Amino acid sequence: DIVMTQSPDSLAVSLGERATINCKSSQSVLYSSNNKNYLVWYQQKLGQSPKVLIYWASTRESGVPDRFNGSGSGTDFTLTISSLQAEDVAVYYCQQYYTTPRTFGQGTKVEIK
Amino acid sequence: QMQLVESGGGVVQPGRSLSLSCAASGFTFSSYGMHWVRQAPGKGLEWVAVIWYDGSNRNYADSVKGRFTISRDNSKKTLHLQMNSLRVEDTAVYYCAKDVRFGSGTYWIDYWGQGTLVTVSS
Numbered sequence: 001d002i003v004m005t006q007s008p009d010s011l012a013v014s015l016g017e018r019a020t021i022n023c024k025s026s027q028s029v030l031y032s033s034n035n036k037n038y039l040v041w042y043q044q045k046l047g048q049s050p051k052v053l054i055y056w057a058s059t060r061e062s063g064v065p066d067r068f069n070g071s072g073s074g075t076d077f078t079l080t081i082s083s084l085q086a087e088d089v090a091v092y093y094c095q096q097y098y099t100t101p102r103t104f105g106q107g108t109k110v111e112i113k
Numbered sequence: 114q115m116q117l118v119e120s121g122g123g124v125v126q127p128g129r130s131l132s133l134s135c136a137a138s139g140f141t142f143s144s145y146g147m148h149w150v151r152q153a154p155g156k157g158l159e160w161v162a163v164i165w166y167d168g169s170n171r172n173y174a175d176s177v178k179g180r181f182t183i184s185r186d187n188s189k190k191t192l193h194l195q196m197n198s199l200r201v202e203d204t205a206v207y208y209c210a211k212d213v214r215f216g217s218g219t220y221w222i223d224y225w226g227q228g229t230l231v232t233v234s235s
Contacts, residue, residue, distance in 0.1 A: 001175065038220075040221040040222075042158075042222075044158075049208060049225035049226065049227055049228065050158065050208075050222075050225055051225075052221060052222065052223055055213075055220070055221050061223075091157075093157065093158055095158075095160070095221065097219070097220050097221050100163065100172035101160060101172060101173070101174045101175065102148075102160040102163070103160065104157060104158045104159065104160060105157075106157050107157040107158070
């Protein structure tokens with residue numbers, strides 16, 4: 001199974017500042033035949049179901065603010081919130097869809113400092 | 114609009130069985146793969162199982178393999194999860210979720226239900 005490891009487990013960022021979340025996979029999720037990284041980012045706010053933010057590691061879902069950016073390739077990925085807003089307080093998860101079983105990172109809790 | 118409504122959760126004793134259902138509407142259910150994902154209280158997300166659009170392919174997490182069975186009834190637009198030999202550690206909110214991919218294969222989840230709570234306790 002592919003193990004997904006996020007860091008940090010939690011972070012507190014001031015409003016308007018940058019938040020950076022890392023996600024590392026135990027093996028590459030880059031599919032060589034199409035050069036796509038099979039990595040998605042979800043946001044889960046308290047008491048709500050998760051919502052997709054970024055897929056193919058760097059493609060923003062329709063309607064997601066452009067302050068959310070995904071980057072990385074192979075085994076190392078990053079979700080960046082360029083200017084943290086109050087409504088971004090949530091837990092963020094990465095997940096690989098390269099193979100089954102699908103696996104999630106343990107989550108990163110983002111709070112306001 | 115798209116809707117996924119889970120049902121069947123509740124309290125069950127260890128070793129017993131429970132069946133979850135998910136009623137889908139607002140999209141062509143028979144054209145998309147479907148997932149179950151669970152979340153233990155205060156914990157992270159754990160993927161449970163996936164089934165292809167036509168039921169021809171199913172995959173499971175190691176933690177539930179041999180105990181849980183995912184199935185679907187496309188005529189009734191319903192997804193099921195049969196859970197046998199339940200353990201205390203199966204206690205979680207179970208989410209029904211739609212895959213983004215049309216037809217064969219699966220990618221990521223693009224829509225989630227609100228979840229149903231399963232509590233395994235004596």
